Amino acid sequence: MKILIRSAQTKQEVAFQPGETVFDAMLRSDLAPNSYCGGKGTCGKCKVRWVQKGEEYLACQLPAEEGMVIETVAKDDMQVLAQSMEKAFVLNPVVEGDRKGVGVGVAVDIGTTTMVGYLLDLTTGQELAVTSMANPQRVYGADVISRIAYTQANPDGVEKLREVLVKVLNSMIVDLxxxxxRFRGDVHAMTIAGNTVMLHTLLGVSAVSIANAP
Structure with a gap:
């Protein structure tokens, strides 16, 4: 069974299983909606239009039906800060090289809302490229507590959170x-920073205990 999801720029046919919502199906597409509440129907961010009926619904509350045509409605106006004030430091190179492409490293900051990545020459410390994007986990909740709750409610929740992060990290490396x-094979090292929950989910480790009151 499939539904058609479309936006102003693209359209995609997505399969779904009986009992799933439009939101569940959209998570498997390239048009996943925002969901700050983690699919509880309280934030209103996953609003879509059911074309055949000409009405708007929350994707997380709308059961998927064969042959549905769904249009995205909610807009994403998020801007990601990728530049900041630099502080002078003494470089201690971890790789020495005498040709272009040798000694290149990637540094990524995984924030709860946004992610920023840098490509650096490990010999000189020069910033070669920068890329940024929204954290893809936000479709499962705007904050870490919502995402932990998602993993509690879904047996494969931890793996889903890990998969979307790894996919975006690979995309960021390609973009950089x-x-x-440079070639991806020129990347000799990678450093990742993030809060405890982000690092847990990146490693595929449950962060449920972090949400428990002491």
């Missing part, structure tokens, strides 16, 4: 290399 005209 393309911007700097």
């Amino acid at each position: 290399c393309q911007k700097s005209r």
Whole structure:
């Protein structure tokens, strides 16, 4: 069974299972909606239009039906800050090289809402490229508590949170290399920073205990 999801720029046919909502199906597409409440129907961010009926619904509260045509309605106006004031430091290179592309490293900050990645020359410390995007986990909840709640309610929740992060990290590396005209094989090291929940989910480890009151 499938539904058609479309936006102003693209459209995609997505399969769904009996009992799933339109939101569940959209999570498997490239048009996943925002859901700050984690699919509880309280934030109103996943609003879509059911084309055949000409009415708007919350995707997380709308059961998927064969042949549905769904249009995205909610707009994403998020801006990601990728630049900041630099502080002078003494570079201690971890890789030495004498040709272009050797000694390149990636640094990524995984925030709850946004992610920023940098490609750096590990010999000189020069910033070669920067990329940024929204944290894809936000479709499962705007904050860490909502995402932990999602993993509690869904047996495969931890793995889903890990998968979307890994997918975006790989995309960021590709983007950084393309911007700097490097090859992915030239990346010798990678450093990732994030809060405790972000690092837990990246490693595929449950963070349920963090949400428990002491």
